[in-house]
Amino acid sequence: MHRASPLLLTLPALLVIGIFMLVPLGYGVAYSFLTASPYGGAQLPFTFEGYQQVLFQRDFDESLYFTTTYLAIIFRSVVLASAAAILCAVLGLPVAWFIACQPAKWRTWLVFVVTLPFWVNSLIRTYCWVLLLRDQGLINLALQKSGLTSGPIGLMYNDGATLLGLVYNFLPFMVLPIYAALERLDPRLIEAAHDLYATRAKVFSRIIIPLALPGLKAGALLVFAPALGYFLVPDLLGGGRNLMIGNLIQIEFTSGRNWPFGAALSVLVTGAVMLVLMIGAMRGKRRKLSDIVGDQL
Amino acid sequence: MASGTDGSGQVDSILELSKITLRFGATTALDDVNINIRAGEFFTLLGPSGCGKTSLLRLLAGLQIPTSGHIRLDGQDITGVPPHRRPVNTVFQSYALFPHLTVARNVAFGLEMLRWQAAAIQKRIPEVLSLVGLSSYGERRTEQLSGGQQQRVALARALAPRPRVLLLDEPMSALDLKLRKETQQELKRLHREAGITFVLVTHDQEEALTLSDRIAVMKDGRVRQIGSPEVIYREPSDTFVADFIGEANLIQASALGRAGVAGLVMVRPEDIAIAPESDAARVRGTISDMRFLGGTVELTVVTDAGNAIRTRSAGAAAVLNHGQAVGRRVGLVWPDRAERVLEG
Amino acid sequence: MKSHFDWRKTPGLGPYTALILVFLYAPLFVLVAYSFNAGSLVTVWAGFSFQWFAIAAANGDIQEAALNSLIVAASATALATIIATFAAIGLERGPSRWAGPFAALFALPLLVPEIVTAVTTLVFFSSIHLRWGISNLVIAHTVFCIAFAMMPIRARLRGMGDQLENAARDLYAPPIKVFLRVTLPLLSPGIVSGAVLAFVVSLDDFVLSAMVGDAGTTTLPVYVYGMIRRGITPEVNAASTILLAVSLLLAGIAQYLNRPRNSA
Numbered sequence: 001m002h003r004a005s006p007l008l009l010t011l012p013a014l015l016v017i018g019i020f021m022l023v024p025l026g027y028g029v030a031y032s033f034l035t036a037s038p039y040g041g042a043q044l045p046f047t048f049e050g051y052q053q054v055l056f057q058r059d060f061d062e063s064l065y066f067t068t069t070y071l072a073i074i075f076r077s078v079v080l081a082s083a084a085a086i087l088c089a090v091l092g093l094p095v096a097w098f099i100a101c102q103p104a105k106w107r108t109w110l111v112f113v114v115t116l117p118f119w120v121n122s123l124i125r126t127y128c129w130v131l132l133l134r135d136q137g138l139i140n141l142a143l144q145k146s147g148l149t150s151g152p153i154g155l156m157y158n159d160g161a162t163l164l165g166l167v168y169n170f171l172p173f174m175v176l177p178i179y180a181a182l183e184r185l186d187p188r189l190i191e192a193a194h195d196l197y198a199t200r201a202k203v204f205s206r207i208i209i210p211l212a213l214p215g216l217k218a219g220a221l222l223v224f225a226p227a228l229g230y231f232l233v234p235d236l237l238g239g240g241r242n243l244m245i246g247n248l249i250q251i252e253f254t255s256g257r258n259w260p261f262g263a264a265l266s267v268l269v270t271g272a273v274m275l276v277l278m279i280g281a282m283r284g285k286r287r288k289l290s291d292i293v294g295d296q297l
Numbered sequence: 298m299a300s301g302t303d304g305s306g307q308v309d310s311i312l313e314l315s316k317i318t319l320r321f322g323a324t325t326a327l328d329d330v331n332i333n334i335r336a337g338e339f340f341t342l343l344g345p346s347g348c349g350k351t352s353l354l355r356l357l358a359g360l361q362i363p364t365s366g367h368i369r370l371d372g373q374d375i376t377g378v379p380p381h382r383r384p385v386n387t388v389f390q391s392y393a394l395f396p397h398l399t400v401a402r403n404v405a406f407g408l409e410m411l412r413w414q415a416a417a418i419q420k421r422i423p424e425v426l427s428l429v430g431l432s433s434y435g436e437r438r439t440e441q442l443s444g445g446q447q448q449r450v451a452l453a454r455a456l457a458p459r460p461r462v463l464l465l466d467e468p469m470s471a472l473d474l475k476l477r478k479e480t481q482q483e484l485k486r487l488h489r490e491a492g493i494t495f496v497l498v499t500h501d502q503e504e505a506l507t508l509s510d511r512i513a514v515m516k517d518g519r520v521r522q523i524g525s526p527e528v529i530y531r532e533p534s535d536t537f538v539a540d541f542i543g544e545a546n547l548i549q550a551s552a553l554g555r556a557g558v559a560g561l562v563m564v565r566p567e568d569i570a571i572a573p574e575s576d577a578a579r580v581r582g583t584i585s586d587m588r589f590l591g592g593t594v595e596l597t598v599v600t601d602a603g604n605a606i607r608t609r610s611a612g613a614a615a616v617l618n619h620g621q622a623v624g625r626r627v628g629l630v631w632p633d634r635a636e637r638v639l640e641g
Numbered sequence: 642m643k644s645h646f647d648w649r650k651t652p653g654l655g656p657y658t659a660l661i662l663v664f665l666y667a668p669l670f671v672l673v674a675y676s677f678n679a680g681s682l683v684t685v686w687a688g689f690s691f692q693w694f695a696i697a698a699a700n701g702d703i704q705e706a707a708l709n710s711l712i713v714a715a716s717a718t719a720l721a722t723i724i725a726t727f728a729a730i731g732l733e734r735g736p737s738r739w740a741g742p743f744a745a746l747f748a749l750p751l752l753v754p755e756i757v758t759a760v761t762t763l764v765f766f767s768s769i770h771l772r773w774g775i776s777n778l779v780i781a782h783t784v785f786c787i788a789f790a791m792m793p794i795r796a797r798l799r800g801m802g803d804q805l806e807n808a809a810r811d812l813y814a815p816p817i818k819v820f821l822r823v824t825l826p827l828l829s830p831g832i833v834s835g836a837v838l839a840f841v842v843s844l845d846d847f848v849l850s851a852m853v854g855d856a857g858t859t860t861l862p863v864y865v866y867g868m869i870r871r872g873i874t875p876e877v878n879a880a881s882t883i884l885l886a887v888s889l890l891l892a893g894i895a896q897y898l899n900r901p902r903n904s905a
Contacts, residue, residue, distance in 0.1 A: 358811055359810075360807050381812075382813075387808070397826045410815075410818060454812070
């Protein structure tokens with residue numbers, strides 16, 4: 001009897017998220033099966049046109065032909081998001097270990113220092129790299145001043161710039177879960193390993209990395225999932241010819257005026273993200289992703 | 298006199314638990330529990346962890362509702378009455394002091410909820426604080442206190458509203474041994490002075506024997522025996538109670554040559570004396586181990602029938618030459634009244 | 642060996658970490674430095690000046706966008722924090738059978754890619770012809786912020802346990818008094834953390850505001866994005882630096898609020 005009433009407290013949240021999140025997602029799914037109307041929006045009849053367009057385009061004579069245009073964008077998204085996750089792991093693991101080795105008082109501050117840039121508006125963070133990478137940017141200026149190059153070299157508008165932006169944006173997402181795993185590590189394990197003749201390198205590969213693995217997995221999910229559909233970084237640093245799925249969706253809902261196709265892409269990317277997260281959540285100690293995310297913030 | 302069973306004292310019982318059963322899904326936490334607690338007594342629920350004693354306490358506090366059965370307080374059914382409407386207070390295991398309130402505000406909390414007059418509250422706070430010996434601590438924050446002091450604040454807070462029954466959930470488990478002994482005496486004094494019925498939950502049999510007027514020994518959600526500490530110790534109703542309270546030698550009746558007696562014979566180690574290996578001895582055997590425990594000496598004798606029997610006495614050291622005890626053949630004797638035959 | 646072996650001190654790890662910190666902070670410093678450039682050319686340093694801040698602050702469009710951002714962030718924060726507080730209590734203190742599925746539902750805005758949330762919200766609003774101007778944005782932000790606000794509140798509730806609330810009930814406090822006298826005061830650091838987080842998340846948002854908003858509801862990030870698209874000017878840098886400063890201020894507040902928990 002006392003236990004039923006607290007559940008009522010979730011009602012406002014259920015209503016708000018149900019109506020303004022779940023229902024719109026349902027609309028998205030429904031739209032993905034509709035026909036594009038010429039002025040944006042969508043209309044009946046129900047078709048699979050939206051999904052078909054991922055692989056095929058209609059010729060002038062209405063016949064379908066296979067195209068890799070969109071497949072390439074999807075492929076780039078998956079590759080860049082995976083690369084960002086791997087790069088974050090490689091860059092972040094030593095940082096997390098360094099923090100975990102510091103005295104408790106310092107650790108709190110180091111974690112704060114690592115996460116502080118993450119609080120800065122993501123648009124601003126990405127814009128900072130525009131200032132550095134563009135043709136008149138700081139890096140090109142420095143290169144020319146020092147005589148290493150005669151003219152500006154194209155640092156922006158390529159996949160490398162996008163990858164750099166993704167790593168910059170999501171690095172804290174990797175450092176924190178690894179650090180959380182390493183902080184709980186019993187120091188006596190390290191000492192025992194050294195006692196059993198392990199070198200630093202062996203301790204790192206045989207003890208620290210295996211015990212950091214849950215954190216690495218959580219971090220990989222936390223980087224990959226948002227990176228896959230990220231909009232700002234490929235938009236500002238990748239440019240028009242190096243789109244990711246997020247940009248394609250945005251285009252289809254604005255200038256492209258092909259809502260069913262955009263909705264179909266949304267369904268695909270959301271499905272992929274959910275699948276990855278569910279697999280991760282099932283494999284990693286049955287922790288809910290919300291808990292993993294919750295630990296970090 | 299008071300036998301092991303309950304059911305007497307309908308008149309003076311303050312809390313009556315009848316046919317209490319509590320289930321969580323498929324697991325049964327409490328199974329047909331019947332207890333009458335008398336007004337003013339110090340009653341203890343004793344048992345190993347998982348026996349259901351804490352669940353029972355939560356039922357008394359109103360924090361849990363039994364699946365079936367009834368709880369009566371002063372004859373009134375309070376089974377489904379929420380905790381804030383029953384005149385019962387709890388000293389929680391980790392004290393549950395409100396960290397955002399001072400000691401005095403903690404003590405005043407229940408009184409404010411009961412809408413006592415401000416003047417009455419102001420009078421009551423120093424009263425209970427001095428009762429627990431913390432008169433000058435009213436304005437302290439609770440985290441500034443030691444474990445023992447926090448425990449006394451918890452006591453003061455629970456006693457302040459003058460509850461009909463005070464529930465204590467393993468209140469001494471977080472204290473070290475020395476402090477625990479002191480606190481036990483303190484509790485005994487508080488019980489005398491407050492004149493309130495105390496219901497204590499503990500897994501510490503020594504604590505239960507020291508403090509209680511009566512004890513209910515529980516196991517697996519059932520009450521195995523209810524009685525005074527003496528009765529529980531001297532006349533355990535079964536082998537579990539015999540083994541859980543103090544130490545017991547449980548010997549097959551057949552090994553003692555008792556024709557026609559089935560089951561186990563229980564004898565406490567301190568009731569057994571070492572004797573020469575003569576016909577007068579009840580059993581004969583070889584000393585296999587000797588432990589010096591300071592005031593007493595504990596001997597383990599392996600009988601000819603293969604039972605290990607422990608004895609404990611102050612005199613043993615004098616009887617036996619210290620170093621040469623192990624390996625000697627001895628006889629064991631005990632008076633008839635020290636025996637109790639239990640069903641196997 | 643000159644010094645004794647200490648496994649906590651891996652050679653080179655300190656400088657490496659410092660390098661990563663440079664990677665994290667250098668771009669931000671470059672922006673801030675540029676925004677104090679007196680010259681009208683971004684690339685050429687012409688001395689230290691506050692003039693671009695003055696120009697940005699005097700820009701009526703920026704003022705309007707900043708006001709919009711503030712209205713949306715404040716409203717969404719207030720709504721989301723209240724809703725999240727109740728929901729968190731429901732999840733932590735209610736029957737555990739429902740906590741899992743409900744928590745998953747509330748975490749949905751964290752899991753779905755932001756661009757998808759943005760376009761589906763756009764589709765939904767346009768389908769039901771919801772044209773409430775800035776209120777549309779407030780609704781969209783609230784949904785998003787609930788999930789963030791709920792995290793520290795739930796963590797705090799879980800850390801508290803229910804024993805203190807049980808103690809209050811045992812001491813004759815009816816449910817409403819338990820909430821007001823015990824739950825709420827003890828939960829308040831979590832609630833404030835949740836509110837700060839919601840506010841930051843709302844201020845940070847660009848994609849949702851850009852897709853769901855219209856001409857009259859331009860928020861500061863949306864406006865700055867437009868400026869960046871039109872060309873890089875010292876004014877953009879100044880406006881960006883203001884946003885950056887606000888973010889860092891909020892981060893400092895959040896860190897300050899979390900301090901007692903860290904030291905405990």
